[in-house]
Amino acid sequence: MINSVRYERENCDRMQFNVLNESTVSEDNIILEGESPLTPSVTISGSSTTNTDEAVGAGNILCTHDGVLLKKASAEHIADLNNSGSLSLVEYGPPRRLFVEWKPNENILIADDSQDQEDWALVDTISRRSRTISECKAFNTKPMETSTGSLKARCIRTCLEDLSGIEVKHRGQTIRFIRKLDGTLHSEFFFQHGNADLFVRSMRQLHIIDFIPSTRSGEEYVILTTETQKLKKTFAELDIGEIKASSVGNESWLPNKVVGFLANIPDYVSHKAPPRVRPGSLDDKERQIASPPSDKYQMVGLAGSSNTSGSRSRGSSLDKSPDLDSSGMENVKEIDEKIIAPLPERKPMKRGLPLNENQWLEFMTPECRVSDPSRVLEIIFKGGIKPSLRPEVWKYLLNYYQWNDSEVEKIARRKEKSMEYYNMKAQWLSMTATQEANFSGYRDRKCQIEKDVKRTDRSLEYFAGDDNPNLTTLQGILMTYVKYNFDLGYVQGMSDLLAPILAIMENEVDAFWCFVGFMDMVFANFDIDQAGMKTQFSQLRSLLEFANPRLFKYMKTHDSDNMYFCFRWLLVWYKREFANEDILKLWECLWTKLPCPNFHILISVAILDQETDIIIESKYQFTEILKHVNELSGNIDLQRTLETAEAIYYQIKEAEHLPNEIRQIIGEPLLETADHRDEDNSSPQSFDDGFDELVRELTPEEMKRKQELLEEACERSMFLQYM
Structure with missing residues (x-):
């Protein structure tokens, strides 16, 4: 009996997943579509392949394209x-592994001659004849050889884990696979x-690759890690368009680039070694936890955190401790209490008064220079600025x-910057x-802006109403910033940073250059290399463990110490x-x-x-912590938070044996x-091996739980009700 699947040729771009069970298709079959030389076959189905090296057992074909030349x-x-x-x-699999495979056409079997002109594709399990010489000429192939060993050897197969990216060139007719090891070309097809x-579209829908901007011709895609593939799939299930379009008091924004790069942050944060613990009475040796050798392993031994807190959080007392789930964690607690010296007492801090007009004038020389910038900054830090002075002082x-x-130099500067x-x-x-x-690249950025x-901030009077000219100005500034910094361009979230500046300046040129200054501080949050967010x-994590x-x-014992639930705070500096x-x-x-x-x-540390x-x-x-943190939006006392953050800073600064x-x-x-x-370990990404650690391999259940927590955190942080 013939087991078959078919689809209309004109709808071939619609992806169909898991059409056939792998047990119903033999390794000698392949899906063909009419074999018309003018129409390629692109199929997504279940199938199996031969066993070779790492690809052991039956394989499931996720997508395939016929008529591809090896170049x-x-x-x-x-x-x-x-x-x-x-x-x-x-x-x-299992474990799940993805391979790119190219097989010469002589491996293909067709059902019969009449199928060549049909509009349906047929998959059968009955052995058929191989192509004739005339058919081989039509399809630019060689007559089929009888040796199955030679055919298997001629198959090009590479694991996606060994590739770093894909390049598509020449109007999409050429695809190139790049090695991860040295960045050289692995293979090229036409x-x-x-x-x-x-x-490529099917691979993107499967969340295997992701587009990356490039100044070179053609398109480039990065191959995602297995963990990132799962995160991308989670994000794809969210109706982001509906979330952003929803009408609420504070309209939600959600950076598309954040969806892309947030998936990579857990790789860095979850597998990052905990920060160095405070040295204590054991010969005052600095001790720290080394990074796990891979995401399949976790440390066994000292937890790298302490139950002894020198902080004075809301109603806290030092004799309180979290419920621990095992006697093993109780032992860790006892060890930690012995080796970690407490922080000094946290001294209360008080906020001051904002910088006012009289103070500002006192700092001005006859030439309108600021006589004591350091003192001005101290006043602003302690109390802020009077609203009437913000347009001037913010510059x-x-x-x-x-x-x-x-004053003369400021006038000249404004004139020069205005022309620019x-x-x-x-x-x-x-x-x-x-x-x-x-x-x-330009067109996509313009559309997004x-x-x-x-x-953006439509609840504010400055941007309220239809056909508001201030919205046109906002758009013009963002478009000009794209030309000013095209490598970074525009990412969702930037409009949130610009809007308050424009509302204060009420001048297009001034707002643009002040926005440039702000972006110079936070650009790494939006950059494609994600270095800024990873570092923060x-x-x-290090500051919270120490303070x-x-x-x-x-949080560590409840799988919440990754800190990526705070990404919205750091991304746009607490705007929401x-x-x-x-x-x-x-x-x-x-x-x-x-x-x-x-x-x-430290503001994040203070809030927590x-x-x-x-x-x-x-x-x-984990779920309740995540929900609670996101529901703090609009309910945080700013003055108290600033006082707490400053107090934590001085408490840390005055600690003995402060690690580098x-x-x-x-x-x-x-x-x-x-x-x-310490010179070798001054980087926050370096940790010395103060003592040996044992490692154990995580069980499948533990790895599954870890991934579930990871996906839940990212997903929850993006839902509207938590924005």
Whole structure:
């Protein structure tokens, strides 16, 4: 009996998954579609393949494309160059592994001659004849050889884990696979009929690859890790368009790029070694936990965190400790209490009054230079700025004006910057429709800006109402920034950073250059290499463990110590956590870069510190912690948070035996040692091996649970009700 599946040729671009069970298709069968030389076969189904090396057992063909010429490969495949074959993506497992395979067409069997002109594809399990010589000429193939061993050897098969990316060139007709090891070319294929669009599209729908911007011709895609593939699949199930379009008090935004790069953050944070514990009475040796050798392993031994807290969180007391799930964790608690020295007492801090007009005038010299910038910054940090002074003082904080500029120099600077701005603006205003059509990168950014501007801070009077000219100005500034910094371009979330600046400046040129100054501080949050977000998550984890080990231990024992539930806070500097007036006060405080360079991360530590007792006494599990943290939006006391963050800073700074890792985060000088040990470990990404650790392999259940927590955190942080 023939088992078959068919689909209409004109709808071949519609992906059909798991059409056939792998047990119903033999390894000698392949799906063909009419074998018309003008129409390629692109199929997504279940099938099986031969066993070779790593690809052991039956394989499941996820997608395949016929009529693909081999153009470049290793020397062993030189005989097959310019031969036609089928390019497939095949899944093997368990454990799940994906392979790209190319097989010469002589492996293909067809049902009969009459099928060549049919509109349906047929898969059968009955052995048929091989192609005739005339058919081989028509399909640019060689007559089938009888040796099955030689056919198997000629199959090109590579694991996706060994590849770093894919390049699509020449209007989609050429596809190139790049090695991960050295970045060299692994193989190149040419699509005779049609192009690689459907093959690439199916891989993107399967969340195996992701598009990356490139200045070179053609398209480039990065191959995602297995963990990231699962996260991408989770994000795809969210109706982001509906979330962003929903009408609520504070309209939601969701950076598309964040969806892409957030998936990679857990790789860095979850597998990152915990920060160094505070040295204690055991010969004052600094001890730390080394990174697990892979994501399949976890440490057994010291937890790297402490139950002893020097913090004074809301109603906290030192004798309280989280419920531990096992006697093993109780032992860890006892060991930690012996080796970790407590922090000094946290001293209360008080906020001051905002910078006012009289003070500002007192700091002005006759030439209108600022006489004491350091003192001005101190006043702003402690109390903010009077609203009437913000349009002037913000220009200094955001590096538009220099503190030593005279009035004449400021006028000259504004004139120069105004000309520069309008020259850049004219570049995109003068682009023709044809130019836009041929410039996909620019066109995509413009489209995204137009969408986001319509829903940015519309609850504020400055941007309220239909046909508001301020929205046009907002769009113009963002478009000009694309021309100013095309490598970064525009990412959703940037409009949220610009809107308050424009509302304060009420001037297009001034707002643009102040926005440039702000972006110079936070650009790494949006950059494609994700370095900024990765570093901040690691720093937040280190600071929380050092400043509030009680909460950190609780989060660690409840699978919540990854910190990526705070990504929205750090991405746009708490824009969605505070009311508009509060966010202005917070930003101008952070722009002073006092009392340390990473004070914005200490704000996160302070918020979590204030919630310590609620989280622990309520015995929140992972889901409840995540929900609670996201529901804090609009309910955080800014003044108390700033006072707590400042108090934590001085508490950490005054601690004895402050490790270099923490010193670097808060901007303190690094310590030199005789053996230069600290010099080698000054980077927050380096950890020395103070003692040996045992490792054990995680069970399948533990790995599954770990992945579920990872996906849930990312998914929950993106739902509207938690925004």
